[in-house]
Amino acid sequence: MTQEDKIPAIEVKALDKRFGAIHAVRNVSFSVNHGEVLGFLGPNGAGKSTTMKMIAGFLEPTSGTAMVNGYDVSEDPIAVKSSIGYLPEGAPSYGEMTVLNFLNFIAEIRGINGAERHQCIDKVVQQIQLETVLTQTIETLSKGYKRRVGLAQTILHDPDVLIMDEPTDGLDPNQKHEVRTMIKEMAQEKAIIISTHILEEVDAVCSRAIIIAAGQILFDGTPAELRAKSDKNDIDDAFRRITLELPVDQGQASQS
């Protein structure tokens, strides 16, 4: 624990990503400590998902790197992937599998075996309320349930770093509330990054917010500081102010 206290759980160092002519992420740096929930905000196409994919080891950065618990994602991707729970955008999962089979597969590949596996799956099924759909194939589930299966997959191995791309997208109001409560409960010992378009979520769960647009960080601070950027003390207004201040041609990931 002492070692974990010294080094940040997630350290993003000058990440940069180009897709051909599109400069999706520009020199992004930040770090997240255990106990923090970072809200990752920004307009569509800002580069949120791309940044998260690079931290999770799915995309290779054009330059820069990310460290998770001291492991460099480009040098030791397996160590990084083991300590992360990652929810990709859209929560993809294998449609032809039943929920239970899918969770079993994830547990097995994460090296959780025997009685421990049962416990883990039971716990997460209860936490995310999947009891009623356990034997259903995932493709027959509603959108919200699919998302919940994705969430279950993310937290199954009790990772100490969570990266979730729009975790509450498509959930009903009760489930949104549940998931936010869950995130807050987990926040004490974990480092969490969530991206979201729901700004009230920032108030509800995040201890810090980063606004990114056109691949660049425009704001990094507490929700209260973000709110203070608006005359009306309104978080939506602050978001608009920050993201619309950009010159028009930089509203989206601009070509360069």
Add this chain to the structure above:
Amino acid sequence: MKNIKTIMKRELHSYFATPVAYVFIVVFLFMTGIFTFYLGSFYERNQADLDSFFQFHPWLYLFLIPAIAMRLWSEERKSGTIELLMTLPITITEAVIGKFLAAWCFTAIALALTFPIWITVNYLGDPDNTVIVASYIASLLMAGGFLAIGSCISALTKNQVIAFVISVVICFLFILSGFPLVLDIFEGWAPQMLIDAIASFSFLTHFESIRKGVIDIRDIIYFIVLISFWLYANIIVVDARKAS
């Protein structure tokens, strides 16, 4: 190793969770039946062997194996599950090998289900069973070669139809290069060395050679090298194209 097994298990399981497996097995058995009894004149030949059964396997595999292999990676890419798979603590090599082995295992099951014909020929006559065992091994190795090609090609595209067509064409070239028709073109004017080289690339040459019942280590090595080469290419393709 453990990860390969886990991936393989999941993959194999999903063959049987969808109609793919059953359709494939039924079509495979039906087609081998037609080829053996109708085109191969199993009875009329009046010989106690399975020549008429095995001789059509390359042609059967040409269409059926790319049909199994086409989904291996293109589906992962299309549905986005590749992002899930590639952010689990496994290497690309493990994923590629696991998926390949699942598909290979599946074809082995389909092939094993042709056992009634083996029983039949033993019932009707007195065949050389070592030749038959060798033929089964040859057939399985050849299926592995087709699968490795198909798996690699399916990683190139999100579109399963494109993956299928390209795989069929490449597999066809690998069969063709040993076909008498093609070799005859070179016969007479090309140096024997060139003809041998072309023929040695062919599935057909090695398949036929093992099928005679004498298992030559070179034929086995050919298939192992071929499979390794295409799986290696597969790993490179997945790494390069997983996110595009």
